[in-house]
Amino acid sequence: MAVFRFIHLSDLHFCLHPLRRNLRMLHRRRLWEQIDSFQNQARDLGLSTLVSPSSYDPAITAAAARFCYDRRRIIDAIIVSGDLATTGKPIDLNPARSYIEDAALSGPYINSFSQSLAATGRRIYFLPGNHDMYRDDSGWPGSPHFHLMLEKHLPNLTGSVGWWTRTKAGGQVLGCVYGDFCLRSVTDAGNVAFYHGRGRAYPDTLKKMVADTIALKSSHDRITLIWLIHFAPFQCPTSLQLMDWQNVTKEAERLGVLCTLCGHTHEQSKIARDKHVVYCSGSAGSVEPVGESRVHVIEIDPDRSTAQRQNFEYKAMDQSFQSVSSD
Amino acid sequence: MNQHFRNALTRFADDAVVPPELQIANKWIETVVINAFVGGEASSFLPAKRRARDPWDDWSVDFVVHIPGGSFVAERMLEHDNADIGPAQKLLDFPSVFVPSSRLVSLWIDGVAEFAKSGDRKDVDATILKLSTSERSEALIRRISYIVALYAHQRKYEDQLSSVPLAASNRFDLNFQLVLSEFLPLVPDRSDEFLSLLQHELTTAFKAGWNLESEEWGKVKFEGDSIILYMQKPKTFEDPGFELSTEG
Secondary structure (H helix, E strand, O other), X not given: OOOEEEEEEOOOOEOOOOOOOOHHHHOOOOHHHHHHHHHHHHXXXXXXHHHOOOOXXXXXXXXXXXXXXXXXXXXXEEEEOOOOEOOOOHHHHHHHXXXXXXXXXXXXXXXXXXXXXXXXXXXXXXXXXXXXXXXXXXXXXXXXXXXXXHHHHOOOOEOOEEEEEEEOOOOOEEEEEEEOOEOOOHHHHOOHHHOOOOEEOOHHHHHHHHHHHHHHHHHOOOEXXXXXXXXXXXXXXXXXXXXXXXXHHHXXXXXXXXXXXXXXXXXXXXXXXXXXXXXXXXXXXXOOOOOOOEEEEEEEEOOOOEEEEEEEEEEOOOOEEEEXXXX | OOHHHHHHHHHHHHHOOOOHXXXXXXXXXXXXXHHHHHOOOOOOOOHHHOOOOOHHHHOOHHHOEEEOOOEEEOHHHHHOOOOOEOOOEOOOOOOOOOOOOHHHHHHHHHHHHHHOOOOOOHHHHHHHHHOOHHHHHHHHHHHHHHHHHHHHHHHHHHHOOOEEEEEEOOEEOHHHHHHHHHHOOOOOOXXXXXXXXXXXXXXXXXXXXXXXXXXXXXXXXXXXOEEEEEOOOOOOOOXXXXXXXXXX
16 A cells, blocks of 8 residues: 655744744743743843744754654655744744755754754655745745745745645655745735734635646546645634635635645644645744644555544653644 | 864974874864865764864853853853753763862863963853852863763764763773863863873773663663763664655
């Protein structure tokens, strides 16, 4: 039985400043932790960073790299559904780039503090998330740097949409169409207060995804299709919403796409409707929410047209991801 | 210039005897100089794989803590129960049973004092000089445990070794000695004394029945006249039925 197996990561949030927390996130912590974090960050990084976006925890991203490295022989590829970096500034994108492409020497380690998924020897498929496209810490969209630095890893990309396929020796093909729904302008957010976290299912991007999906179906006899986007195509908090998300799921269902992989919310979830499933990944690196970091192993059986996911939670005590559930 | 290279040249000129440092100096030339110019791979403790790097880059951030007023302190490191060891690995903790002798600490402090006069770490080194005697001792223990853990970690992944010798026949393993010398600022001409004293004191501690055990690292044991790290093998998942797909 040939199965396609992928590790699904999302929202790593690499940054110049590890362990940076945003004021809005601090209120979720216990009072003494708030004071401690506030004091330490203001001292070490400067007061102004408290209004910058939250970044990543190196212990978690290291555990994610080890997780991928340990399973390199049982996976076809690694999929990262966006937000590799905290902002689209080159200085924040650089550790993300390093994590994706730098050669490692010892296991997944480049050196004591840096890891690389490249050590797995597996293809890494990803796309940008809203954070990757921030021009600055204020979250203004439209940074060109993600594409300048990492576009070479995005296969068959035209505009905001691309696709890739994987083929088993038995002839089974898995096709993935990915689309970038990041805001092109602040005014596209609908409400300017939410431009940081919102995306929009732009009709032209969706149309291209549909066209690529149809083209893949017509060019392969035995193909199973999945979609990869950053924003969650379901009802989620207002500030994180993908506007017109219903159009995305409607088209995915109509085209017989097996599942959609996404991230963005930092909360693991699964939404199933008819035969289409949306697998939303937890964060594999962000400092927030504390204690809820997740990585996932997705298994797709092309013969039965089924998808299954195993979820792994980061355990700080062991500094590793451990299996918690499957869905 | 690397202290061992200077040291070796001095001794070589003085007594025309090939000193042990020359071996280290040779390795240093081979690894740092040659690899720097021909472009070595990522940082490694193995000479053949190493390129020039600033060893201080490998220290935990907890060793360099900035505080208001523009000075650096190492205090936080001393308070830290779980000093960050290597790439987010579990702590390989040297228990308090190992207490370095005052001579060993003073040899290290002499080196710190010498190197504190200049260099990127002069603020950190100057702060170490202000520490009390017990704090200095603790700082040295933490540094040595850090180096052991970092060294073991890299050897584990580079060579897939299940055991790494740290010392044999009353001498530190040459690779390990090189790493120790590189990470710890030592006064040229006194590095020999420091290393042999450290080797002796560690061996004595191990002989007394001190076994370091860690779920992540395995065990550190004294056997015969050797100190050996027995490490757990990296875990690799296998699925014999899995068949890798190809792109396209």
